[in-house]
Amino acid sequence: MATASSTSSHNDYQVVVVGFGPAGAVATSLLGSHGLRTLTVDRLRSVYDKPRAIAIDHEILRLFDNLGVAERVLPYVAPFPASQHFGAEGQLIRRIDMVPEPYPLGYTPSMVFTQPPVEEALRDHAASYGSVEVSLGTELLNLEQSATGVTLNLRSDDGQTRAVTADYVIACDGASSGVREQLGIALEDLVFDEPWLVVDVLVNDEALGKLPQTAAQYCDPARPTTFIIGPGHHRRWEIMLLPGEDPREAQQPEQVWKLLSKWLTPDDATLWRAASYRFHALVAQEWRRNRVFLAGDAAHQQPPFIGQGMCQGLRDVSNLIWKLDRVLKGQSGDALLDTYxxxxxxxxxxxxTRIKAIGKVICERNPEVARERDARILAEGGGQPKTITRQEIVPPLQKGLVASQDNRAKGTLFPQPWVQTETGRKLLDAVAGAGWRLMIDGRHSPDIPQIVRQKAEELGLHAIRIGSSRSASSDHKSGSHDTLIELDAVLARWFDSHKCHAAIVRPDHYVFGTASDEESLKELIADLQIRLQPMAA
Structure with missing residues (x-):
């Protein structure tokens, strides 16, 4: 049975998005891609012209590619080089790098980007959908929920007011979210609060050689400092402020250049931005209040030490929108939205929690404790600097809409290999799409059993058999239109490592669950059917 907010809705919009930053723009594009009637509002008319976020990862670029906006973003993106961590005496104690090729999602796993043009591209793309209306220079005054929708009172920057109604609202209105405050949702403090100065500069050609050629983390108890290589000539320093230092004074140009003096002089670069922040670890106690959802910085703030802040906000909307689409179209019950x-x-x-642990290492101010830290970290690497990857720091989904049965792969991101097509090699999503998928290891299954195929189709699963390049001739002989040939054995290694022959993959590319034989696959499909079906009347 369809929910009241789906087929029978008489509201002006199905979804209103409050805030048109990166999370709001991607939410709007996702809603538009599903054809949902969407209004997006933002009190500002233009993109902030200075960089704030600087890092994205392969999961986010995969999302951009699924939306069709990756080509517009890529000119402003570059690989994120390894970050070398130096200890109290200036010695190398460890590296944080990205996983090696062949890359599991098909893209460079860690990247840096220039935010203003990327955000502009995301906004332009979001506004291109026929079902989307974007209203800039529009402020949300208040909202009121009822059994059938949400009424939002809006005011444009010319003073005109209007009221609109929506089935649902997504608040992407930033760390000081007015929606969160109106709802009275508290932020839980995860106990991290440190004052830092963030400095962005554009370095002259002749001065680039003065700087480190890789990212660096100076775990110096006298002044912990981060150095990041952005795209082109963009370089960033994140500098810890010491007790007694005035954050406002620290961001003045004269003081900024004093702090950068060991690397650059004012003749070497143009100061792009200097801003003092308190690096927080906060998370909303509620992510949903009836028909209103929090996303992005409105729902959480975290320290920046592996560059996951914006990524987290885009994961939020990627998780939420396909669920909203199912509920609005009557394909699932309202309880699905609680899994968000x-x-x-x-x-x-x-x-x-993991980022805080890294931050604690970086921010240690006691010289003796810092030396003990360095010795411990080196000992963990057998006396040599150990390399860990940014990707292993990001956890899987632990609960929610994942299989009831226990298996190692559920909640992880499903890989995206390069596959061979008649027109050349393509990434898997370009051929298989980004909806619900049933992925079969073709090395162990000569074909998808008819009963499995039928049950998958009933549930809306796109069944795809993946063969390896080694068995390409036999795979092609099968003549199956849903057989794809991968080129670098990325999926073959994934299936082997998780001891499974099939996986059900969600629209956001997270694994619902895996199966090792036909019987366990039938059970997995039955589990998903129960979890997704609309509530009985």
């Missing part, structure tokens, strides 16, 4: 907060809150908390 269940999944994302747990994920944010776990990742923030």
């Amino acid at each position: 907060g269940e999944e994302r809150s747990e994920h944010v908390r776990e990742l923030t």
